[in-house]
Amino acid sequence: MSRKRTQVSQYYVIAAVVAAELNHTLTYCKQINLTASNAQAASSRVGNAALGFKALTGFIDDLACYTMKAATDINNLAHKASKLAADTARAATALKHFEKAKKNAHEAKFASTIAPAVEKTSKNYQQLQHSFQHLINQMEVQLHELKRNLRTANILASICRIEACRVDVANQATFNDVANRVDNVANLIRQRVDNAIALFDGSSGQEAA
């Protein structure tokens, strides 16, 4: 996270792509929610033998809610980052134009009067860059945290399979199916999160825009 990142123009594309990737995860979270609800109904039908499994459905539901909130939070950060990046790019463009104007105006009578605008824009640019960097770092931290928490899904799926063994053969398929669904959806979300993280990894160490 201590890497220096100043490729703003690249980062606002990254922010937009991260937002898109996380949008997909929200759909998957809804699938986990549905899976948890179905599992709860199934365990109620089975009765006492499935009490352990019933408790698990609550955890699956919590995981879905956590993932949805985390994805939404990161998504919001990505949208803020996109806007900040656009403002930063605008300030950078202004500085580039000021530089060109200063060069052309070096003999102009009032050339020095450009300085306050340059100074103000330069300060604004640095401030925007700093805020942007902070947001980008926050996004990356939260993406890694989300990825870590997704391991819980695999653990839950494994426990589901263990609990499936406790019920009669007729209902085992239902519970194993829940486990498989949790595993599959968690993998899909992880893939999206990995895609987002890869965007940051692929852009580290770039030169300033």
Added chain:
Amino acid sequence: MKSQLIVETPTHKWIYFGRDPEKSEKIIDTNQYMLVTDKKALLMDPGGVELFAPMLANIVKHIPLEQLTHLFASHQDPDIISSLGLWDQTLPNAKLYSPWLWESFIRHFGMSNISYEPIPDEGSRLALDQVEIHFIPAHYLHSSGNMHVYDPAARVLMCGDVGAALEAHDVDIFVDDFEAHTKKMKFFHQRWMPSNRAKNEWIERVRKLDIEFMCPQHGRIFRGEQVTQFLDWFEQLDVGKAGS
């Protein structure tokens, strides 16, 4: 970029900017005008993003930047005002005067600091130190919300796209041979001006004004009797035509 004094009175002066040799050939050549009073200045149709740096460099040859207090945009086109986002970071306290109709469109160019002063359809007036200028309606010439600037003291009409000509960027800024110049104006006016009715209403309005310099945003400046010559020529021209 060339900058040249057009006219000077005891209270103010008009300065021309344009004919930038470094401008890309793919960008239409534009004329910018600045009215400078004792403590203030109004920059008219500041131009596009590509022209911002040369404009800024040339303005500070004439006035300190803090004296540039007002901007005017005759309408919403990019060659008129797409540099707004950059001026917004340069002149945070400036005021932009432009037709009310285009406010929500022009703001797309980026406008966080400069304040938008909407000009009503019937036009309005603006005082800059002791100088009063008039915003003259020129709707549908070519934009549906369009204004020109008239300065009765200096007898100057900044007439936006009316009087425009398409020619090389290294020519003189004043019309020399009017007849020859009409050939460079004909297509522009027939194609970019959509309405004969709007054209005739504008001509009727402008004939009542005392004009010595008619300053279009493209092409060359008309002086003296060329102003009447232009109005006569424009009056008989059938506009709003695509094709030959």
